[in-house]
Amino acid sequence: MSSTTRATLIDPERAAESNATAFLTVICVFWSLAFVTACVRVYTRAILVRSFGKDDTFMVLAVLCGVAGLAAWIVECKNGFGRHIDTIPRSEFAKLMEAQFYQNVLETSFAFGFLKVSIALSLLRLSKGKWYHRILWTLIGFTCFYTIFAFITFLTYCKPIAGQWNPAVRGTKCYSRAMYRNFGLFNVACNILTDVSFATLPIPLIWSLQLHRRIRLYLIAILSGGYFAVALGIAKAIFIIAYVHETDGTFFPWAPFFGSLQLDIGIIAACAPTLRPLLGRVLRLSTTFDPYRGANYYRAGKALNRLPVTGNSARGYLRQNTGSGAFVELAKGGKHWTAAHRGDLTFLATAVHAEHATNQVQGSGEKSSSDVDAVLPLTDTPGFKGILKTIEVRVEK
Known part of the structure; x- marks a missing residue:
């Protein structure tokens, strides 16, 4: 069927329907909050307390990958996300799929991996306990494993790789939709497991520290923000399960949407505890009015x-x-x-x-x-x- 004949069969009202602005607005708002929080963290650690460490370096890497994810969202919404799949021209759909590939590699795999390693390295500062360190290093090793696994999965989904977005490439061999769904569910499950571990592991330790109760409650409440990331990961898993039978996935791109929000919430929850030296006086989290001491x-x-x-x-x-x-x-x-x-x-x-x-x-x-x-x-x-x-x-x- 020619493109002219196809265009005459599309309902103009259906073609005009779009959720792109709503999705992109929410993504930009949460990403802006995450980006600002990360920038304040870098200022606090590098300038205020002069204690910029490896955990901060990995957080910067996660934020940079998140910037690439935001750029991918802009390209995707411009080329089809939020619109019905049968109303998207083939040239635009190819650009959408290419942007989604790079988003999967940089955001879904590496950004989450860098974020989890950063959180683990930050938690290593809290205690010198042998078992505590062993558990955290085990989680770091596990995070590295499933991050590399996700990266390899995205690279091998189609052979050659360009076949994922360019239908003109001949001889393309791709995974089935069911197998791709299973890989996605495995990655989400690993992210949920590490989110729960990092949000729960430090609570008993923080409560046992010789700090004012207000400070302990603040740290526990902030770290508990990781449970919001868990909820978003569960929502993402639900829509990945529905991926096999989805026929109009571009109109409501829920899976990548919740995935991006999960990253943003994770960055905010990971950076907020490091802001206490800067916000201590405002939030009454210091034991004294001496700013250098805190x-x-x-x-x-x-x-x-x-x-x-x-x-x-x-x-x-x-x-x-x-x-x-x-x-x-x-x-x-x-x-x-x-x-x-x-x-x-x-x-x-x-x-x-x-x-x-x-x-x-x-x-x-x-x-x-x-x-x-x-x-x-x-x-x-x-x-x-x-x-x-x-x-x-x-x-x-």
Whole structure:
């Protein structure tokens, strides 16, 4: 049938029907929220607390893949998504299918993979427990496995690959719709499993931390946002199951729609806990009005890793300059704890005995804990007279 004859058989009202604007608007709104949250996370980690780590790098990779997914949505909606499949010209439909292929590779496989690895690496910061680490590294390995599996599936769906969107390619061999559906369900099931694991695993650990209850509830509530991603994954699975019998999938592209929302919600839920140093005062999540104190709890871990190790343990004090926000270690030397100077932090007194420092804190009427403001006299510091407010943290490795 020629294109002219085909055009005369299409109802003009049916051809004018389109959901493209509605779908694209919702996608853009949620993606904008996810993108802004990720940008604020990068600012907080890289500029405010200067603790940009591997988990942040993987989050940036996930966001970049998400940008490619948004670009694919724009192309898809321009070339057929939201319209009835029998009203889409063949040339536009080919562009839609090509854009969907790249969306599947970059967003459905790699973006989710990078996101889950980022979440796991972030959770590794919470505890040094052996079993906790083993579980998280197992989940990272599992995530890498099904991400690579999804990538290979999309590459081998049709041979040659261009046959997925170009009907002019001869000799194309593709999976059946049922097999493609099964591959999609496997990928969704893996995403749901990891979402549930990452949302549930840290809850007992966070609740056991010596933090204000308000902070613990905030972190648990944010991490529980992963359950919204689980709900969206279930919705996506329902429409993937219906894919085999779908005859007008472009008019309501629910499966890719819920998949994109699942990614956006996952990015927001993963980035929100890292914003506490920036939003702590606004949301009353800080234990004090000292912004540096709440902002540098990530960097304490890095300073801890530099403490001297004796056998299987290392003990010492970390003292934080509330002016610069940096940590400096107090290394054990003989019977005394001596300040190890780092950078411009030359204000620390030398030969500070561990027990004497603890007694000074207790004698000032303050609580002796890892979260106490100590006003300690400094001696033997050339050119300095008086006292300097510091934060002293007892740490063990």
